[in-house]
Amino acid sequence: MEYHKHYQLKELNSFRTEAYAKIFCSPTNIDELRKCLEEYPSEKKLIIGGGCNIFFTKNFDGLVIKPEFFGLHEASSEEDEDVYIEAMASEDWDSFVAYTVERKFCGLENLSLIPGTVGAAPVQNIGAYGAEVKDCIREVVAMDIHTGEVISFANNECEFSYRNSIFKQRNKYIILSVVFHLKRKFSYRPKYVDLNRELESIEDPTIEEVREAVIRVRKRKLPSEKELPNAGSFFKNPYITTDQAKKLSKDYPDLPVYPYKDGWVKTSAAFLIDKAGYKGKRVGDIGTYPNQPLIIVNYGSSDGNKIVSFMEEIKSVVKQKFSIELEPEVRIC
Numbered sequence: 084m085e086y087h088k089h090y091q092l093k094e095l096n097s098f099r100t101e102a103y104a105k106i107f108c109s110p111t112n113i114d115e116l117r118k119c120l121e122e123y124p125s126e127k128k129l130i131i132g133g134g135c136n137i138f139f140t141k142n143f144d145g146l147v148i149k150p151e152f153f154g155l156h157e158a159s160s161e162e163d164e165d166v167y168i169e170a171m172a173s174e175d176w177d178s179f180v181a182y183t184v185e186r187k188f189c190g191l192e193n194l195s196l197i198p199g200t201v202g203a204a205p206v207q208n209i210g211a212y213g214a215e216v217k218d219c220i221r222e223v224v225a226m227d228i229h230t231g232e233v234i235s236f237a238n239n240e241c242e243f244s245y246r247n248s249i250f251k252q253r254n255k256y257i258i259l260s261v262v263f264h265l266k267r268k269f270s271y272r273p274k275y276v277d278l279n280r281e282l283e284s285i286e287d288p289t290i291e292e293v294r295e296a297v298i299r300v301r302k303r304k305l306p307s308e309k310e311l312p313n314a315g316s317f318f319k320n321p322y323i324t325t326d327q328a329k330k331l332s333k334d335y336p337d338l339p340v341y342p343y344k345d346g347w348v349k350t351s352a353a354f355l356i357d358k359a360g361y362k363g364k365r366v367g368d369i370g371t372y373p374n375q376p377l378i379i380v381n382y383g384s385s386d387g388n389k390i391v392s393f394m395e396e397i398k399s400v401v402k403q404k405f406s407i408e409l410e411p412e413v414r415i416c
């Protein structure tokens with residue numbers, strides 16, 4: 084395995100911002116991974132998957148590791164209703180979802196076309212159209228960055244919540260593989276208005292039809308990072324108190340609110356940004372996407388600080404107008 088010094092990270096983050104890693108390597112198996120951790124015990128470390136939820140504002144003064152772990156292992160027989168598949172961390176997420184849908188293994192179809200790798204999915208518990216990946220995860224196998232020990236986390240040990248997990252909170256584990264628990268039996272459960280509308284004309288949609296509908300809805304609203312550099316939803320949907328929601332609803336009767344816990348609801352960051360006048364707004368080379376203001380797009384800058392300034396501007400107008408603090412979902416390095 085080669086160690087590269089002063090390595091350009093531009094192609095490794097979907098926002099395409101420029102920055103150099105002091106050291107970079109791509110281990111292809113667990114032994115190589117352990118070796119590179121031992122080789123540089125005192126360097127700061129950053130693990131990068133598809134780079135779809137991270138961007139750089141400065142050089143990384145340490146070791147950037149991009150694992151290249153591929154493979155799928157299926158453990159079930161035709162008669163079983165439950166299917167267990169272990170997918171290695173570097174497998175492309177959507178290709179994996181396509182693989183499961185082709186075999187009619189159910190559970191991940193709503194998460195079609197989300198960019199990134201399998202290993203990144205549990206980190207921020209990816210979600211879309213009423214589904215969250217945590218509901219299909221049996222265990223996550225990870226390596227402790229400091230000790231090299233391989234640990235298997237059962238679902239309830241992953242501390243999953245909205246766009247969060249133990250892997251995101253503690254920068255301490257490198258995900259090696261994820262074991263999914265899928266079902267052979269499929270029935271579409273309408274959960275999400277955009278998707279229901281797309282499937283309206285089909286009486287009892289098949290899993291393939293649901294995947295195709297999700298892909299159509301996503302393509303309409305979200306830019307492909309290959310054509311227009313972006314990192315998906317930039318902000319998390321914020322939680323507000325029910326009292327605050329009631330007050331805001333007087334001025335904004337269509338404010339989306341989703342139940343959360345006693346006294347609290349989740350509202351829509353896209354709605355707030357839209358109403359603050361920032362839908363399709365552009366400052367220099369950075370802007371929000373005209374079809375979905377929750378997405379910040381990079382029209383040609385290589386400087387991550389420009390994205391940060393634009394983010395601060397959005398946070399400040401939303402704060403001023405609604406007294407709501409938006410929090411980025413994307414990791415800023």
Ligand code: EPU
Nearest residue numbers: 211212315316318319320339351353354357374375376377
């Ligand atoms: N809205 C507006 N104006 C807009 C767009 C949306 O006011 O231009 C309002 C609408 O009221 C809409 C609401 O915002 O009902 C929610 O919008 P949307 O359904 O598009 O979803 P979202 O909350 O903006 C979340 C995820 C997406 C996921 C979609 C669909 C987060 C941070 N984002 O976005 O995830 O695809 O739901 O389920 O939870 C991602 O994380 O990269 C991502 C794309």
